[in-house]
Amino acid sequence: MNNKPIKIQNLSVFFGKFCVLKDISVTIDQGDFVTIIGPNGAGKTTLIKVVLGLINPNEGNITVFGKKPTEVPFEFVGYVPQIKTLDRTFPAKPIELVATGLFGNWKYKLSNETKKKCEKAMEMLGIASLAERPLNRLSGGELQRVYLARSLVRNPKLLILDEPATGVDTITEIDFSILLDNYLKQSNTTILMVTHDWEYAFHHSNKVLLLNKRVISYDSPKKIFTEEHLHKTFGHTGHTHTMEFIIKKNE
Amino acid sequence: MSEILLHPFVLRGILAGVIAGFLGGYYGGFVVQRRMSFLGDGLAHVAFGGIALGLLLQFEPLWMAIPFTILVAIALTYSKEKTTLEIDTTIGIFFAVSVALGILFISLNKQYTSDAFSYLFGSILIVSATDLLLAGVFALISLLISLFFWKRWTYASFDVELAASDRIAVASDNYLLSVLVALSIVISIKLVGIILVSSFLVIPSASAKLVSRTFSSMTLLGIIFGASSSIVGVIISVLWDLPSGSAIILTQALIFLLCVVISKRLS
Numbered sequence: 417m418n419n420k421p422i423k424i425q426n427l428s429v430f431f432g433k434f435c436v437l438k439d440i441s442v443t444i445d446q447g448d449f450v451t452i453i454g455p456n457g458a459g460k461t462t463l464i465k466v467v468l469g470l471i472n473p474n475e476g477n478i479t480v481f482g483k484k485p486t487e488v489p490f491e492f493v494g495y496v497p498q499i500k501t502l503d504r505t506f507p508a509k510p511i512e513l514v515a516t517g518l519f520g521n522w523k524y525k526l527s528n529e530t531k532k533k534c535e536k537a538m539e540m541l542g543i544a545s546l547a548e549r550p551l552n553r554l555s556g557g558e559l560q561r562v563y564l565a566r567s568l569v570r571n572p573k574l575l576i577l578d579e580p581a582t583g584v585d586t587i588t589e590i591d592f593s594i595l596l597d598n599y600l601k602q603s604n605t606t607i608l609m610v611t612h613d614w615e616y617a618f619h620h621s622n623k624v625l626l627l628n629k630r631v632i633s634y635d636s637p638k639k640i641f642t643e644e645h646l647h648k649t650f651g652h653t654g655h656t657h658t659m660e661f662i663i664k665k666n667e
Numbered sequence: 668m669s670e671i672l673l674h675p676f677v678l679r680g681i682l683a684g685v686i687a688g689f690l691g692g693y694y695g696g697f698v699v700q701r702r703m704s705f706l707g708d709g710l711a712h713v714a715f716g717g718i719a720l721g722l723l724l725q726f727e728p729l730w731m732a733i734p735f736t737i738l739v740a741i742a743l744t745y746s747k748e749k750t751t752l753e754i755d756t757t758i759g760i761f762f763a764v765s766v767a768l769g770i771l772f773i774s775l776n777k778q779y780t781s782d783a784f785s786y787l788f789g790s791i792l793i794v795s796a797t798d799l800l801l802a803g804v805f806a807l808i809s810l811l812i813s814l815f816f817w818k819r820w821t822y823a824s825f826d827v828e829l830a831a832s833d834r835i836a837v838a839s840d841n842y843l844l845s846v847l848v849a850l851s852i853v854i855s856i857k858l859v860g861i862i863l864v865s866s867f868l869v870i871p872s873a874s875a876k877l878v879s880r881t882f883s884s885m886t887l888l889g890i891i892f893g894a895s896s897s898i899v900g901v902i903i904s905v906l907w908d909l910p911s912g913s914a915i916i917l918t919q920a921l922i923f924l925l926c927v928v929i930s931k932r933l934s
Contacts, residue, residue: 468831468832469831469832469834470828470831470832486834489834490832490833490834493832495829495832497826497828497829502826503700503825503826505700505876506700506824506825506882507876507879507880507881507882507884507885508825508880508881508882509880509881512881513825516822516829516833519818520833520834520835521818521819521821521822521830521833521835522818522819522821522822522825522882523818524817524818524883525883550880
């Protein structure tokens with residue numbers, strides 16, 4: 417039985433006549449940490465939404481743990497969306513949001529047992545003291561950890577993160593990557609992350625998917641970050657920092 | 668003076684107000700949180716088209732308004748899901764078309780049309796025992812449905828994508844919510860009238876939001892504010908011979924002002 421976390425074959429997605437993803441074929445193994453890199457409009461978020469079962473592909477096949485994405489039990493997959501999409505006016509406490517990770521819906525009242533489980537996940541990420549604070553009083557970095565706690569509380573087999581560093585400062589971003597690394601050391605969770613941070617992808621993931629509507633390359637970071645691949649993905653590699661990154665990587 | 672409050676029509680009015688307040692407070696939380704406050708106004712005016720048709724055909728106006736409003740509620744949800752139009756744009760279109768139809772039906776009606784005005788402005792005098800029974804049954808059904816759907820609607824109100832990624836059938840849930848909001852509006856029309864009915868969906872929930880730290884307490888407070896403002900409003904309207912709709916909504920506005928002051932202190 418095919419129980420690979422993600423298996424995609426010849427997948428294409430169109431929005432009307434506009435092609436968003438074309439002929440994507442990728443297999444992700446258990447325990448892989450895959451980062452997706454590509455320019456704006458490359459289809460990165462669309463690909464994630466296809467894996468989550470939020471968008472149906474027009475062509476091709478995708479299985480998540482051997483099933484159609486919409487048939488995968490919700491607790492198998494943890495999803496950390498871009499925090500900029502959050503409606504901060506919603507009256508809620510962080511612990512309530514974390515509890516959605518356990519139940520897959522919003523509880524009217526949390527039992528003591530549920531609270532303990534949620535607090536444990538929040539403690540692991542250093543945010544136990546924020547459990548009862550109004551959601552609208554959290555900083556971007558705190559909110560990002562709440563979303564991560566929400567995903568980790570269910571012990572997911574697959575963790576999907578969509579640009580988790582968007583809207584947070586550099587130090588918070590580094591803290592977040594340390595937290596994620598620490599978690600990965602204790603688990604065999606597969607990770608799929610959209611990021612614009614090449615350094616992060618190079619040092620933390622074991623595979624990188626270069627995407628620009630189609631797969632440009634899918635391999636280990638050392639093989640991926642070449643001038644040729646980046647040129648194919650982004651159209652040019654003329655910026656100083658890009659060249660510096662490639663030189664540093666080769667050293 | 669207080670004896671008048673024991674008259675059957677007053678008691679019916681108070682009870683109808685409590686039911687309308689309960690329904691408005693309950694569904695209002697979702698309407699306010701999803702930034703669809705204009706929905707109540709739009710659907711109420713859509714109901715006007717149905718009511719005017721009922722009056723023209725000499726058929727119970729509310730029975731005509733219910734399918735009319737439900738159909739439009741479904742069409743609005745469909746348009747939101749499937750087109751690039753914002754929901755307030757679609758509501759604006761249906762709002763105008765329905766009012767135009769309503770005026771057309773009233774102009775075609777050769778009989779006395781004062782009934783149409785009592786639907787526009789509302790009156791506890793026109794709440795019959797049958798209306799009350801209908802509203803009560805609907806409130807009970809709503810309560811039963813909510814036991815299962817509250818947590819799903821709340822999750823989708825927080826973040827529709829997150830809810831969908833957790834296998835919540837967001838699209839079909841939205842259709843159900845729209846239909847129930849439409850029904851709650853039609854049922855509340857007799858009491859406060861078409862022009863003011865949307866206040867039941869907006870003011871108690873907006874007040875509750877100002878002083879709530881969780882969505883569950885916002886829902887509960889919205890219901891309490893909706894029901895209590897109806898009781899106070901109906902009593903005031905009877906004692907001082909004022910229009911019930913105005914009295915109820917001005918009571919709601921007073922609660923809103925109190926909540927603004929309290930929220931400033933809380934922050």
